[in-house]
Amino acid sequence: MQKMMQQVVCTVDVVLLTLQDSALKVALLKRGRAPFKDVQALPGGYIHPDTDADTRDAALRMLAQKTAIQPPYLEQLATFSGPARDPRGWSISVVYYALVPFDVIGQAGQADVTLASVDKLPRLSFDHRAIVNTAVQRLRGKSQYSSLPCYLAGEAFTLPQLQRIYEALMGEALNKVSFRRKMVEMDMLEAIAGEFSAAGAHRPAQLYRLKPELRDQLTLIARGL
Amino acid sequence: MQKMMQQVVCTVDVVLLTLQDSALKVALLKRGRAPFKDVQALPGGYIHPDTDADTRDAALRMLAQKTAIQPPYLEQLATFSGPARDPRGWSISVVYYALVPFDVIGQAGQADVTLASVDKLPRLSFDHRAIVNTAVQRLRGKSQYSSLPCYLAGEAFTLPQLQRIYEALMGEALNKVSFRRKMVEMDMLEAIAGEFSAAGAHRPAQLYRLKPELRDQLTLIARGL
Incomplete structure (x- = not known):
């Protein structure tokens, strides 16, 4: 043995x-x-x-x-x-x-x-x-049905930044409105009070982060992106 | 070492x-x-x-x-x-x-x-x-998004039998029409020509099987059941 x-x-x-x-x-x-x-x-x-x-x-x-x-x-x-x-x-x-x-x-x-x-x-x-x-x-x-890509995004990110990460992983463009709705449904992000991106020519965008209690567990997206 | x-x-x-x-x-x-x-x-x-x-x-x-x-x-x-x-x-x-x-x-x-x-x-x-x-x-x-439960069903099964297996695993009743649509979308089953269940008081039901080429790989359900 x-x-x-x-x-x-x-x-x-x-x-x-x-x-x-x-x-x-x-x-x-x-x-x-x-x-x-x-x-x-x-x-x-x-x-x-x-x-x-x-x-x-x-x-x-x-x-x-x-x-x-x-x-x-x-x-x-x-x-x-x-x-x-x-x-x-x-x-x-x-x-x-x-x-x-x-x-x-x-x-x-x-x-x-x-x-x-x-x-x-x-x-x-x-x-x-x-x-x-x-x-x-x-x-x-x-990436198609979970919060996994968020861990590539850093501490704070805007929704357009997060969408670009999902798109890079999935290899396809996502609809902005339905992407935002799915993120709201997942209920895993929180807006960081008073923090906005420096946005150059664009309007400053709200910064978000993963809710602290969700940082070491995946959230699933019902029915996928 | x-x-x-x-x-x-x-x-x-x-x-x-x-x-x-x-x-x-x-x-x-x-x-x-x-x-x-x-x-x-x-x-x-x-x-x-x-x-x-x-x-x-x-x-x-x-x-x-x-x-x-x-x-x-x-x-x-x-x-x-x-x-x-x-x-x-x-x-x-x-x-x-x-x-x-x-x-x-x-x-x-x-x-x-x-x-x-x-x-x-x-x-x-x-x-x-x-x-x-x-x-x-x-x-x-x-079970919510794949053909996995089919492997519990045996060689030949009716769609109502397969639905009961999915329901047993998922712990919830599924809508018959949308369950059948999802099974068709997955394109993993084939009707066995001329074979019907002995159905007692019920009308005999068509028997199906997993397509032979899919027997050792999972099929995923787009957007889940």
Whole structure:
């Protein structure tokens, strides 16, 4: 029994996604050692049973160590497994995905984190290309019926800014009136009293934020966008 | 490194769900050995890296060995982990859920498989109660916008039978006309030429089946039921 368990390599990886100029991007790091030395990879590593409370805790530890980012939203994506995905042996990777506003990545100031467009990925280590594609599919699917895209928007945002985020993820233009009605129905946003965007040529727009009690749970949109 | 990996116990468990008289039930087996000897548990066990192609393959092996059932639909639910869920050590369970028509469980004829109502679970081993609750939540959520409930219906079914399955999972009555329209929109069913239900006092009803090409993939309902 002990012999069989030795053969399973147990890791956690994180797909950290952000929007930069309406393009969906994933955070990558160049691996410092074999296997796949110098090839880009998702932030990840071995589970540490001595200190990790669970795989979610391990994912947060990887992000803190390797990207210095505490994501506002982190969800388990899926577990990838098999004998061929990691040359070190039969392996499991429990994968999480996280969404962060673009400026959070900038502020973390980790020079070795690079952002790659999910539609134009470089060569990736292990089965990380398949993992990124699965995460993007999940995010795009959930964008149609949940508050998930809000976690890409930062602390405060206008409704037009939020609509542009939904449109970027869904890949289609949305009707402004029905978008606003759905946001009201979801009852997840609150206007920030007295705060308006500096709007250049436009009329200043009200700033909103996610209601504090909803910051770590998704709100679903009845019947989708 | 080897030392850390030894400490992770890697298992797979399956939540096998069926509908019996409109009640959602889960398949349980009494454990034959410690830990939790003689306590009900989900079908599951250790990953066998020597022979399992991946965790899905391991899940199908557990079901075949312990319940003699090949489920028409099997999906990864989530991975549960931590130091406290299994007394043998820091553990991971990659959990799948499967849907089978009630008569399939009867035909498999495994005397030691018992069915428990998900709303009235007996004492369960490990964290299997939390796992069952997560699976039920996923199934009920997905029933609102997918073909998932069809896998509980058997090879051939009438539209009224299918509607009763959706209603049992969603816990609410559905409008017959709009239910039929949604089923047509999903374009996943085909009428079985010349086959009608024996209907007692009722007019015989057309029998339908899932289109063969859709048997192992979900169809989504645009904007939900």
